[in-house]
Amino acid sequence: xxxxxxxxxxxxxxxxxxxxxxxxxxxxxxxxxxxxxxxxxxxxxxxxxxxxxxxxxxxxxxxxxxxxxxx
Numbered sequence: 472x473x474x475x476x477x478x479x480x481x482x483x484x485x486x487x488x489x490x491x492x493x494x495x496x497x498x499x500x501x502x503x504x505x506x507x508x509x510x511x512x513x514x515x516x517x518x519x520x521x522x523x524x525x526x527x528x529x530x531x532x533x534x535x536x537x538x539x540x541x542x
């Protein structure tokens with residue numbers, strides 16, 4: 472699989488650092504980026520909003536099918 476990303480000009484130092492790290496370690500840049508993502512993403516927690524659905528009435532499967540047949 473291939474992934475291309477846009478890197479803004481103001482992030483040129485980041486790319487330079489990546490190139491230096493790849494050269495210093497003898498590893499490909501894509502390998503370093505994937506390793507960084509593997510470490511970063513599990514640590515990142517996306518806060519999901521909480522929504523009240525109000526009071527919920529339990530529904531039986533038979534009720535759902537009965538309603539489906541009426542419409």
